[in-house]
Amino acid sequence: MTATISRFTTQRAPCGEMQDGERYLTEDQQGLITEELRYSCGCRSAKEEFHDGSVHRRQVHHKGRVLVDEELRGE
Ligand SMILES: [Zn+2]
Numbered sequence: 894m895t896a897t898i899s900r901f902t903t904q905r906a907p908c909g910e911m912q913d914g915e916r917y918l919t920e921d922q923q924g925l926i927t928e929e930l931r932y933s934c935g936c937r938s939a940k941e942e943f944h945d946g947s948v949h950r951r952q953v954h955h956k957g958r959v960l961v962d963e964e965l966r967g968e
Pocket residue numbers: 906907908909910932934935936954955
């Protein structure tokens with residue numbers, strides 16, 4: 894499993910504010926990719942790609958409310 898951490902600046906967070914933050918990208922041996930954005934306000938946004946091509950998206954507001962939690966089926 895490999896992980897890459899990088900910083901980003903002024904992206905729109907799930908709460909609507911422009912925020913800096915960190916981007917975590919991890920990939921396991923099977924090629925499963927997870928991308929998570931952690932904004933400085935505390936908001937989080939994650940995207941997981943599965944082997945069958947489906948994608949799970951999740952966004953959490955910095956006050957704890959889940960704004961998006963959905964699975965998109967692959968073709
Ligand atoms: Zn926020």
